[in-house]
Amino acid sequence: MSYKIQEIATKPFDGQKPGTSGLRKRVKVFQQEHYTENFVQAIFDSVDAKGQTIVIGGDGRYFSPETVQTILKIGSANGVAKFIVGKDAILSTPAASNVIRKYKAYGGILLTASHNPGGPNADFGIKYNVSNGGPAPENVTDKIFEKTKTISSYKLIDLPALDLSKAGSFTFGPSKVEIIDSVKDYVELLESIFDFDLIKSFLLTNADSFKVLFDGMHGVTGPYGRAIFVDTLGLPPSAVQNAVPLPDFGGGHPDPNLTYAHELVENVESRNIQFGAASDGDGDRNMIYGKGAFVTPSDSVAIIADWAEEAIPYFKSGVKGVARSMPTSKQIEYVAKKKGLNCYEVPTGWKFFGNLMDAGKLSICGEESFGTGSDHIREKDGVWAIVAWLNILAFANKKSPNKLVGITELLQQHYEVYGRSFFSRYDYEEVSSEGAQKLVDALNAHITKGTLAGTTHKSASTGQTFTVADTLNFDYTDPVDGSVSKNQGQIVTFSDGSRVVFRLSGTGSQGATVRMYVERYVAPAAGAAELATETAQGLKGLIEVALEISKLKEFLGREKPTVIT
Ligand code: VG1
Ligand code: CO
Numbered sequence: 001m002s003y004k005i006q007e008i009a010t011k012p013f014d015g016q017k018p019g020t021s022g023l024r025k026r027v028k029v030f031q032q033e034h035y036t037e038n039f040v041q042a043i044f045d046s047v048d049a050k051g052q053t054i055v056i057g058g059d060g061r062y063f064s065p066e067t068v069q070t071i072l073k074i075g076s077a078n079g080v081a082k083f084i085v086g087k088d089a090i091l092s093t094p095a096a097s098n099v100i101r102k103y104k105a106y107g108g109i110l111l112t113a114s115h116n117p118g119g120p121n122a123d124f125g126i127k128y129n130v131s132n133g134g135p136a137p138e139n140v141t142d143k144i145f146e147k148t149k150t151i152s153s154y155k156l157i158d159l160p161a162l163d164l165s166k167a168g169s170f171t172f173g174p175s176k177v178e179i180i181d182s183v184k185d186y187v188e189l190l191e192s193i194f195d196f197d198l199i200k201s202f203l204l205t206n207a208d209s210f211k212v213l214f215d216g217m218h219g220v221t222g223p224y225g226r227a228i229f230v231d232t233l234g235l236p237p238s239a240v241q242n243a244v245p246l247p248d249f250g251g252g253h254p255d256p257n258l259t260y261a262h263e264l265v266e267n268v269e270s271r272n273i274q275f276g277a278a279s280d281g282d283g284d285r286n287m288i289y290g291k292g293a294f295v296t297p298s299d300s301v302a303i304i305a306d307w308a309e310e311a312i313p314y315f316k317s318g319v320k321g322v323a324r325s326m327p328t329s330k331q332i333e334y335v336a337k338k339k340g341l342n343c344y345e346v347p348t349g350w351k352f353f354g355n356l357m358d359a360g361k362l363s364i365c366g367e368e369s370f371g372t373g374s375d376h377i378r379e380k381d382g383v384w385a386i387v388a389w390l391n392i393l394a395f396a397n398k399k400s401p402n403k404l405v406g407i408t409e410l411l412q413q414h415y416e417v418y419g420r421s422f423f424s425r426y427d428y429e430e431v432s433s434e435g436a437q438k439l440v441d442a443l444n445a446h447i448t449k450g451t452l453a454g455t456t457h458k459s460a461s462t463g464q465t466f467t468v469a470d471t472l473n474f475d476y477t478d479p480v481d482g483s484v485s486k487n488q489g490q491i492v493t494f495s496d497g498s499r500v501v502f503r504l505s506g507t508g509s510q511g512a513t514v515r516m517y518v519e520r521y522v523a524p525a526a527g528a529a530e531l532a533t534e535t536a537q538g539l540k541g542l543i544e545v546a547l548e549i550s551k552l553k554e555f556l557g558r559e560k561p562t563v564i565t
Contacts, residue, residue: 003173004158005077010034016042016148018141020349020506022127024113027063030124034154036067040074040109041154042147043128046140047107050079055100055129057091057182058111059220059282061118062247064089067111067126069161076175077155083175086182087167090245092220092283094373094381095186097133101377102185106131112220112282115255116507119248134354134378138485183227190228190384193314193376194391200233202394209404210393211273214386215264216243218250219281224383233390241267254280256287256370256382257565258294265289274406275390279382284350285370286382288389290407295389296535298329298423301366303414304388306335308364311395312388314376315363323353323365326474326489327501327517329423332366338418347476347488348503354378355480368425368517370565415531419523422538426516426561428552429508436504436512439555443490443502447471452492457548459541466545467495474501492549497521500546514556518542 013032016023016039023039030036056071058064068089075083084099085091091099093110100108113125128136128144136144157173170177190196203212214229216222222243229235242250242263253260256278268276268291276289288295295303305322308315322336323344336343344362346352350371356362357375366372371380372388389407396405446452456467474488489503498520505513520542522530547553 006156006158007153008034008037008156009153010038010151012149012151013038017145018127021114021135022110022112022125024116024123024125024507026510027120027122027124030063030067036070036126037074037154037156038148038151039126040071041078042144042151043109044075044078045147045151046143047128049075049106051081052106053082053084053103054080055091055096055103055105055108056083056085056089056111057093057096057099057108058086058089059092059114060088060090060245060247061112061124061249061281062120062122063124064111064247065164068164071109072162072172072175072177073157073159074154076173077157080175083172083177085164085177085179087164087179088182089164090182090220090223092186092224094284094377094379094384095182095224097129097377097379098186098189099180100129100131101133110282114282114507115253115280115285117249117253118281119251122248132354132358132378135349135351137351137354137483139483183223186224187227187232189376190387191232193312193384194387195311195313195394196232198398199387199390199394202397203233203235203390206397206404210275210406211271212239212390213264213267213271213273213276214240215256215261215276215278216240216245217252217254217256217261217278217280218242218244218246219254219279219283220245221279221283221383224283228383228387249281256280256285257563259563259565261287261289275393277386277389279386280370283382284380286372286385287370288386288407293407293411295407295411296329296368296423297366297370297372298324298331298368298421299411299414300385300389301328301364301372302331302335302418303410304372304385304392305332305364306414307392307395311392314374319363320360321356321362323356323362325349325352325367326491327425327503327515328366328368329421329519330521331418331421334418344479347474347485349506350380352476352478352485355478359480361479368423412528412532416524416528419521420531422520422522422533422535424518424535424539424543425565426518426543427563427565428514428556428558429562430511431514431556431558433512435556436514439502439514439550439552440490440504442555443471443550444473447473447490452549457545459544461544462541464541466498466542468549469493469495492546498542500542500549502550514552516546516550516552518546
C-alpha cells in the first residue's frame with residue numbers, strides 16, 4: 001500500500017504537563033484540533049522509538065479508539081517499526097506493563113485517566129511507559145513537557161483507520177501492527193505467580209460459606225475478572241458484576257473505595273458475601289471488602305507482605321524488600337522490621353517504585369490510594385492484589401482446617417501481632433487553587449520557622465492531647481540513580497508517633513484537590529477491643545487537631561471533605 005507522510009503545522013498548547021500519572025484533562029480539551037496530536041508527537045520527540053516496538057493499551061474510555069488511530073499515524077510517521085495493540089483498544093494498565101516486558105517493547109502509550117470518570121464530558125488521559133513496563137520517570141515526562149512548549153509541527157501518515165476489533169498481524173504503511181487478545185498474557189502471568197490449585201480447591205470446598213463477588217465497575221477489568229474468577233477458578237458467573245467495559249463506565253466513578261464502590265458494598269452486605277473486591281477504570285487499583293470487613297489499602301499491603309513468602313509461590317525464594325508511598329500508613333514497616341526487611345518510603349506515584357524493583361531491592365509495595373503490587377510488573381495491579389488475598393486466605397485456611405478464616409480473622413490476627421495504624425484520607429476536591437496554595441504556604445511557613453514544633457493541642461470531643469514533635473516538607477532522593485524530587489507533601493508528626501500529611505493532588509483535571517492523610521498507631525498491648533475500634537472513632541481526636549493546626553476549613557472554605565477513604 002502506498003502512503004504519504006504529511007508534516008502538519010501546529011502551535012503549542014499551555015499545560016500539557018504530565019501529572020502524578022500521565023496527562024489528564026477533560027475529553028473536550030483533548031478533542032481540540034491538534035491537541036492530542038501535539039502531545040503524541042512530543043512523546044516521539046522525547047524518546048527515540050525509531051525502529052522499535054511500541055505497545056498501545058488503555059481502559060477503553062471515551063475517545064480511546066480515535067486516539068489509538070492518532071498514535072498509529074503519528075508513531076508510524078516517526079519510524080516506529082511495530083505496534084502491539086490490545087484488541088478494541090483495551091489493555092488494562094497492569095496488562096500493558098506485562099506486555100511491554102514480555103515482548104521486550106521499547107515503551108507503551110496507555111490511554112487512561114484511571115479512576116477519573118469517562119464520557120464526552122468527563123476525563124481522558126495519555127501516559128507514557130518505558131521499557132521496564134513502568135510509568136516514565138520524571139526526567140522523561142519533563143522532557144515531553146518541554147517539547148510541548150515549542151512544538152511547531154507533527155508528522156502524520158496518511159492511511160485509513162485500522163480495524164481494532166480483530167486480532168492478528170497487519171501492515172500499516174511502513175509499520176507492522178499486532179492486535180492481541182487483551183487478557184491471555186495477563187492470565188498466564190497470574191497463573192505463574194499464585195497457587196491457583198490451592199485457591200480453586202478452597203473456593204470449591206467452601207462454596208456455601210465463602211462467597212466471592214468481584215466488581216469491574218464497568219472499567220477495563222471485567223474481561224480479566226471473568227477469565228480468572230469464573231473461567232479459571234471455577235466460580236459461578238454471578239461472582240462477577242459490572243464486567244462489561246463501557247466508554248463512560250456506566251456513568252459512574254470507577255474508583256474502588258467505600259464511596260464509589262457502594263454497589264459492591266451493598267451487595268456484599270445484603271447477600272452475605274465473605275469476600276468482595278473491586279478495581280478501578282484501568283485496573284491498577286483494588287479494594288478488598290468482605291461482609292462487615294473493610295481492608296484499608298495500607299493494611300492490605302502489610303498483610304500481603306507478611307504472608308507472601310509462606311503462601312504465594314512467586315515469593316518462595318524470598319521477599320527482597322518492601323516499600324510504601326510517603327502518605328501510606330506505616331503498617332508495612334512493622335512487618336518489615338519483624339522480618340528484617342528494608343522498607344523504602346517514596347513519593348506518591350507508582351513511577352518511584354520502578355528503580356528499586358529494577359535494582360533488585362524491592363518485591364512488594366503499596367499506596368494508601370488502593371494501589372498494591374509487586375515486581376512481577378512495574379505498575380500497581382488490582383486483580384493481582386485480589387488474587388493475592390484469595391491465595392493468602394486459601395493458605396491460612398489450610399493451616400486452620402477446623403475454623404473458617406475470613407478477612408476479619410486475618411485482620412485481627414495481624415493487629416494482635418503488629419498493632420494497628422488507624423488510617424484515613426480526607427479529599428477536598430475541586431477547591432480554589434488559590435485557597436489550596438494558601439494552605440500549603442501556611443504549612444511551609446510553619447515548617448521553615450519551626451512554629452508548630454513543641455505545641456500541644458487538645459481535641460474538644462475526645463479530650464486527647466497531641467504534641468507536635470516535628471514538621472517537614474518531604475523531599476526524596478532516589479537511592480538508585482540519585483535523582484531528587486522536592487516538595488512531595490507537608491508532614492506533621494506528633495510525639496505519640498501519630499502523623500498528618502497534606503498534599504496537593506496531581507491527577508485532577510480541574511481546580512485543585514487537597515488531600516489530608518491521618519495516621520495513629522495503637523500497640524498490641526492496647527487489647528483486642530481497642531484494636532478493633534472503628535477507624536473514624538480511632539482517629540476522631542487527631543482529625544480535629546489536624547484541621548485546627550492547618551486552618552484547612554478557613555483556607556478552603558469547606559466544612560467537609562468530598563470523599564473520605
Ligand atoms: C493519586 C493517588 C496516588 C496514585 C495516583 C495514580 O494521585 O493519590 O497514590 O498513584 O492517583 O493512581 P494524586 O496525585 O491525585 O494524589 V491511578 O489508579 O489514577 O493511575
Ligand atoms: Co488506576
